[in-house]
Every structure is written in structure tokens, then in C-alpha cells.
Amino acid sequence: MTGPEGARGAHPDKRTLRRGFLAVRNTLPSDDVRETGLVLAERALEVPELARARTVAAYVSVGGEPGTAPLLDALRARGTRVLLPALLPDNDLDWGVYEGPASLVEVRHPGRMALWEPGGERLGADAVTAADVVLLPGLAVDARGMRLGRGGGSYDRVLARIEAAGAHPALVVLLYDCEVVAHVPREAHDKAVHAVVTPSGVRRFP
Template sequence: MSRKALLRRELLASRRLLSIEDVENAAEVLAAAASALPEVAGARTVAAYVSVGREPGTHALLDTLRARSVRVLLPVLMPDNDLDWAAYEGAEHLVPTGRGLLEPDGVRLGPGAVLGADVVLLPGLAVDRRGMRLGRGGGSYDRVLARLSAAGANPALVVLLYDDEVVARVPEEPHDHPVDAVVTPAGARHFTPRDPA
């Protein structure tokens, strides 16, 4: 098993120990901290995602952004694991899929819709001191990041995590891309190329 796979297993096991109350309390704090992040506070369009299970919660944040008249784009997983996007129109417009996800029921905007985002919120399992993110391993967001890079788009990349998921170092591969900031219940941290390894 790879170092990434082992770390993913450990982090997911830690998340399974969280109570639903822990997850809900953290989600409220994350919503406040993320919406106060300067990049998010000034954004017109945010590409986000709908948290599921014991992931750091995004539901409160989605509603906060929508209440501020921010255009929120949510992913729609395509059969090849790439992501299409649709606008968030409220929790009542989220529908369960056969993959355990909640997706918006609105008009599909195409994979390129993410190019118009000022901020992209990325799901993850960990981030290290350099800003390198460990995802779940499906590759969907690697495609999003490659699409942004190829188009010369430069939105702020932000990951939402629990406090203990900011680690010393995550294994990386050549295609991995650092994020600009992490938001945890303890607060936000920005990364720069000068951050120590």
C-alpha cells in the first residue's frame, strides 16, 4: 500500500470517530472562518462542494455565501470522474446520487464553468506546512486543477479541514498542486512558496 493510501486510511479512521455533534459544531465554526477569509469575503463566484458524512461540513457555508448573493457552483460527478458544475439554488435543490453524494438538480454548466470562479474550495483529508493537499484519491480535483492551470486561471484554492489534519508533510506526486489557504475550526492559515518544508 502506498504512503498516500496509508495516510488516507488513518485520516478516514480518525474522522469516523467524530460524533455527528462534533461535525455539526465544527461546520458552524468553519462557515464563519471561511466566509471571513479575505479571498472568500471578496468573491463573486465560489466553486464549492457539498460535504457528506463526517467531512468538514460545508452546508452552512453554502447558505452563508448564497445569502450574500455569491454565485456558488457545485460539482456534478460525471461517469469518467471529471466534474461538471451547476449553480447552488438552496438545499432543497440538492439531490442524492447513487454514489452517496448530493448534487444540484439545476442546469449543467460544463466542466469549464470552474474557470470563472474567484475561489475554489477543495475537499481534502490533509494539508501540510507547504500547502500540499492530500485528496481522497479519485482524481476529480486533479483534473479541475489541471484545467485551471491550462487556462491560466488563478482562483484562490482553499481546503477545509479539521485541526488535526494539518500535518507536517503529505506524500506528493508531480501532478499535485499546493493550495493557497486552509481553514480549520482553529482558524485560517495562508501558504506561500516560502513556507518551510
């Protein structure tokens, strides 16, 4: 959901990989995407940090992304405070609280696909630093836990903000099984995630 590629996403190998993973996602039937979302919600709650989290920063999946809606609702039903992003004009992210499907609004950003964002009060970009777990969108993760993002740089800013605040949330990415790969290119600003959740289970990284 991070938008078009920016300077940080310009690594040529990453561009090639992104095109390949997106091409596969674009062929997935909507029923498969929905079914994956249901399974991922069950699997994700097997991650101890997510099961006990008081605040989770998440996102609303779009297109062929593994569906997050069942997980958002499962977390909210447990009493977890769920924060969702709102894209700002400079590609940074503001945050709002998820109050159920009816609280989402469809926002069409110029030059980007429509996104579902929280329709209530905006809490500011620093709100994410209070999260116990941050769910990161991605296209792939490798054996080191290095995540391949969409290339817009939004979550690079989020992770830098979290680090600057001295916060240490668990970083988790939701993917299809075929998107866990041997290697993705790493750049200096890239940070490893702590776990990946796929329909077949949870894999943790050192």
C-alpha cells in the same frame, strides 16, 4: 467526494495516510461534524478572497467531512454565486449553481457513497474556470500547503483545467485542526493550496 483511488492516487504512503485520516473521521459524532461546519463558515469568511468572491466553486460535504452546508448558505446569502460539482461516469466533474438546500438531489453512483449534487442545469466541466475561489475537499494539508485528497483524481482534473484556462482562483481547503500536519507525500501533478481553514483559524501558504 472524489471516489475510489485511481492511478494518480496509488502512492502507497498516500494510501496509508488516507486510511488513517478516514478512520478518525469515521469516529466523529454527527453533532461534532455539524458544529465544526458552523465554526468553519465563520472562519472561512475571514479569508479575504472568499469574502469578496463573486463566484465560488464549492462542494457538499458527506460523512465525516467538515460540514460545508452553513458556508454554502452564508455565501449564497451574500449574493455569491456558488457552483457545486456533479460526478460524471469518468470521475470528472460537471457543475451546477447552488440554489439552496432544496435544490440538491441525492445521487447514488455505482460503487460510491451517495452524493448531494445540484439538481438544476448542468454548466459543463469548464464552468469551474470562472470561479474566484475553489474550495477543495481533502483529508490533510502540510506546512507547504500540499493537500492530501481522496485519491480519485477528480480534483486533479479540475486543477489542470483551471491552469490550462489561465485562471488563478484562490485554492482553499477546509479541515479539522488535527489534519494540518508537517508533511504529506507530493507527486508531480500535486498543487499547493493558498489557505487552509480549520475551527481554530485560517493559515495561509506562500
